[in-house]
Amino acid sequence: MxxxxxxxxxxxxxxxxxxxxxxxxxxxxxxxxxxxxxxxxxxxxxxxxxxxxxxxxxxxxxxxxxxxxxxxxxxxxxxxxxxxxxxxxxxxxxxxxxxxxxxxxxxxxxxxxxxxxxxxxxxxxxxxxxxxxxxxxxxxxxxxxxxxxxxxxxxxxxxxxxxxxxxxxxxxxxxxxxxxxxxxxxxxxxxxxxxxxxxxxxxxxxxxxxxxxxxxxxxxxxxxxxxxxxxxxxxxxxxxxxxxxxxxxKLDWIVEERRKIATTYNKAFKNIKSIRLPLEEDGYFSNYQSYSIYLKNSSSIARNTLMQTLLDKGVTSRRGIMTTHRESAYKDYKAHTKLPISEDLQDNSILLPLYIPMSEEQINYVVESFLEIVEPKVFNT
Missing domain, CATH: 3.40.640.10 (Type I PLP-dependent aspartate aminotransferase-like (Major domain))
Structure with missing residues (x-):
């Protein structure tokens, strides 16, 4: 796993x-x-x-x-x-x-x-x-x-x-x-x-x-x-x-290695039209504490189904970042809080494995597993 x-x-x-x-x-x-x-x-x-x-x-x-x-x-x-x-x-x-x-x-x-x-x-x-x-x-x-x-x-x-x-x-x-x-x-x-x-x-x-x-x-x-x-x-x-x-x-080295993994993911997934990858604009430098992918409406698979299928293949994932106003502790906020973008991002985003040391074999397996599920036609060609 x-x-x-x-x-x-x-x-x-x-x-x-x-x-x-x-x-x-x-x-x-x-x-x-x-x-x-x-x-x-x-x-x-x-x-x-x-x-x-x-x-x-x-x-x-x-x-x-x-x-x-x-x-x-x-x-x-x-x-x-x-x-x-x-x-x-x-x-x-x-x-x-x-x-x-x-x-x-x-x-x-x-x-x-x-x-x-x-x-x-x-x-x-x-x-x-x-x-x-x-x-x-x-x-x-x-x-x-x-x-x-x-x-x-x-x-x-x-x-x-x-x-x-x-x-x-x-x-x-x-x-x-x-x-x-x-x-x-x-x-x-x-x-x-x-x-x-x-x-x-x-x-x-x-x-x-x-x-x-x-x-x-x-x-x-x-x-x-x-x-x-x-x-x-x-x-x-x-x-x-x-x-x-x-x-x-070791922090600077760890960040450098994390960014290499993120770059590998970016290159592997950049042509998938049904997803949106993390955006790092000029002047912004991320440590890639997490790697989040957003599934567009055109995606061929639901987020939760994707997570379960990945888990069946031995790849752990997590749902998108939580929205506090929908947690039970903040139930008083739920009725009057309208945050459609935040809710959509939580419901349709997935975090993929990213840590040090992650072997090249593990990185490639995550990439292949994701592509096989999300873009089966491309992957099997």
């Missing part, structure tokens, strides 16, 4: 975790600080704050951005549910906007239509690793005095107009879940260029503690901490961070 995704972890990561365990310092210590500094340098941001996962990164970003009860935050419904959940955590209201059919990313025109006097921020998602049009959203935010937050859960290693994702705006949130391009088992990161955000993020992730464990440990005088505000236990462990440091060293 060829899986949809697989983390690329080697003996180097295992050794790094092992070495860290033996130091006796296994959480919120020197390895976390090292990972933060190296991740900030890699993205081009001034600061990075490691947290337990991307959802907690989004939650803390909402807080430091000043978003609270009754505020509206515009975001895509077509995203993992954590995007909208983070808005609700602070008592704010997710306002779902439409996406562009070719990129799966928020449509700036539709976003601006949905701005009201209660709108406080735009939460833009770089879907499946494809950067959104950051400049367009920065322009809208400046015009309407809004905050811009980036959900870059899938976008480590992606770039927009020559700069890595993570350096373009004030709050950018990353995920290191096993489905992502690099992984720490789980974990997240917030990058920012604002020192005040940086300091408060560090405070909030560790119960609002005024002096962290590492500072107390290294001090030659007795120090007593104060808890200056209600915070959270959103810490990353040093074990995770040690793995993350090794993963980060």
């Amino acid at each position: 060829i899986p949809i995704a697989k983390p690329y972890l080697t003996e180097e990561e295992a050794q790094a975790a092992y070495d860290t365990i033996l130091t006796g310092w296994i959480t919120q210590g020197p390895k976390v600080q090292e990972f933060e500094e190296k991740f900030a340098a890699h993205t081009g941001a001034k600061y990075a704050v490691a947290v337990s996962n991307c959802t907690t990164a989004l939650h803390l970003s909402m807080i430091v951005a000043g978003i609270g009860q009754g505020d509206e935050v515009i975001c895509p419904s077509m995203s993992y549910i954590a995007t909208a959940n983070a808005i609700k955590y602070v008592g704010a209201i997710p306002v779902f906007a439409e996406v562009q059919p070719n990129t799966y990313n928020l449509d700036p025109v539709d976003v601006e239509r949905r701005i009201t006097n209660r709108t406080k921020a735009i939460l833009v998602v770089h879907q499946i690793g494809m950067p959104a049009d950051i400049d367009a959203f920065k322009k809208i935010c400046k015009k309407h005095s809004l905050k811009l937050i980036e959900d870059a859960a899938c976008a480590a290693g992606s770039a927009y107009k020559g700069k890595k994702i993570g350096s373009h705006s004030e709050l950018v949130c990353f995920s290191f879940h096993p489905r992502k391009v690099i992984s720490t088992g789980d974990g997240g990161m917030v990058t920012t260029n604002r020192e005040d955000y940086y300091n408060r993020l560090k405070l909030l992730r560790q119960h609002g503690m005024s002096v962290n464990d590492r500072v107390r440990h290294e001090a030659n005088k007795v120090i007593f901490e104060d808890h200056v505000e209600v915070g959270y236990n959103y810490r990353m462990t040093d074990i995770q961070a040690s793995v993350g440091i090794k993963q980060l060293e």
Whole structure:
């Protein structure tokens, strides 16, 4: 069975975790600080704050951005549910906007239509690793005095107009879940260029503690901490961070290899008229966290039938990106939310396997299996 995704972890990561365990310092210590500094340098941001996962990164970003009860935050419904959940955590209201059919990313025109006097921020998602049009959203935010937050859960290693994702705006949130391009088992990161955000993020992730464990440990005088505000236990462990440091060293290579697989898929499927392939415009650089194919109305096979037939052949696939407003937890949105493009993309898209290391034999088998099902006449000619 060829899986949809697989983390690329080697003996180097295992050794790094092992070495860290033996130091006796296994959480919120020197390895976390090292990972933060190296991740900030890699993205081009001034600061990075490691947290337990991307959802907690989004939650803390909402807080430091000043978003609270009754505020509206515009975001895509077509995203993992954590995007909208983070808005609700602070008592704010997710306002779902439409996406562009070719990129799966928020449509700036539709976003601006949905701005009201209660709108406080735009939460833009770089879907499946494809950067959104950051400049367009920065322009809208400046015009309407809004905050811009980036959900870059899938976008480590992606770039927009020559700069890595993570350096373009004030709050950018990353995920290191096993489905992502690099992984720490789980974990997240917030990058920012604002020192005040940086300091408060560090405070909030560790119960609002005024002096962290590492500072107390290294001090030659007795120090007593104060808890200056209600915070959270959103810490990353040093074990995770040690793995993350090794993963980060390989990130550019991993992205390069993922792009080679995507290129192979693009070449193999480019002449199939019944599907639409991912669009990467000039100035946009995707890490191809996922490879999504849209099935047009002219397709000879239904999406779910295609997925099952692939599975029967030993190829795992996934449905298109979820639409949050159609999930049970958001049932109150379903009746009054009209997002035909997002719904169509979810219902008629399929994600194909893409991971490192994926052998040439496996890649070719996925291609052949897909062609045999979708274009049997061409394949058998």
